[in-house]
Amino acid sequence: MKRQGIEQKISIRLPRDIDRSYNIIIGRNILNKIGKYIKGLNIGRDIFIITDRKVGKLYAQKLIRSLESAGFNDIGQFRLDGGEPSKTMETYRRILERISDFDRNQEKRIVILTLGGGVVGDVGGFVAATYRRGVNYIQIPTTLLGQVDCGLGGKVGVNLKEGKNLVGGFWQPKLVYMDLDVLETLDKRELKSGLAEVIKCGVIKDSNLFKYIEGHLEDILRCDFFCLRHIISTCVKIKAKITEMDERDEKDIRIILNFGHTIGHAIEAASNYKVYKHGEAIAIGMSCAGEIACRLGLFNNKDFLRLDNLIKMAGLPTKIRKCSLEGIMKSMRHDKKFIGGVNRFVLPVKIGKVKVVKDIKENLIRDVIRKRIVG
Secondary structure (H helix, E strand, O other): OOOOOOOEEEEEOOOOOOOOOEEEEEEOOOHHHHHHHHHHHOOOOEEEEEEEHHHHHHHHHHHHHHHHHOOOOOEEEEEEOOOHHHOOHHHHHHHHHHHHHHOOOOOOOEEEEEEEOHHHHHHHHHHHHHHHHOOEEEEEEOOHHHHHHHOOOOEEEEEEOOEEEEEEEEOOOOEEEEEHHHHHHOOHHHHHHHHHHHHHHHHHHOHHHHHHHHHHHHHHHOOOHHHHHHHHHHHHHHHHHHHHHOOOOOOOOHHHHHOOHHHHHHHHHHOOOOOOOHHHHHHHHHHHHHHHHHHOOOOOHHHHHHHHHHHHHOOOOOOEOOOOHHHHHHHHOOOOOOEOOEOEEEEEEEOOEEEEEEOOOHHHHHHHHHHHEOO
């Protein structure tokens, strides 16, 4: 990754009864500066870091040194195992016990820092939303998936065995820091998983982004700094605008961010969160949604082939392994977008535009999924 470029700031403006607006800072070498940045916010003096074992081993000490150099001396930490199997009520309970011990007299002005990927951000954000009825927190996403999706928007929560994100809420961070340098240590599978969410943003809102990925895929996969900064900042702007218009998913605007997630989440749950990375499942979900849209006459075959080809060229799956059709269908019925038992899917109309379609015949959904199951 080339070591060039300046920091970029993107804002999410959320005026309600209390202003919960915040900034997203994108740049490099940010971990070394975080202590100074947080001190300037004046939102708390006692830091509790939630990370996972892998990321903690790589970056926790660098973060702690930055905090200590800025005068933060009371620092606690919890490291979870990582991955979707850790996104549970049990992990949530264990973190609460640890933070309660750290805050034994409940006299601290706690700020939670989530350092890691989407699971760390979701679980850590849920802890921040609920501990002492809500404390300040700052997101430091360290994966491409976290930086383009999970690290912003305020959705926090954990999974149940019945389905994904069934327990949670909305709790906005005070700030989001995205250090592009940390992506250098991301393994290729994680990078490709995050790229699925970038492709999603191109399909739902920005045909130019989709075209950019098609033209720069090789550079993106080798972590070219300028390519990463472009796709991340573009996705952040898209999600920021959607979040500003529909923070709490009440206006059928934010729902478009769930393109590919209906079937994708069901695949994750049906495989017990042990087979697929989140982005891999979403890639399959996007391909399925594209085919459903084609068969409903909403999406032309040329655009579907572009979508399917880009998913495959990015090294992402379109076939389903180690899942049964009935397991996927059962998990899908727990989807939060379904209302009164009526399914709702986000389907592409063209590259750059989607629509919400209700009450799709189950036989069609089953047929599309069945054809993709290969073992």
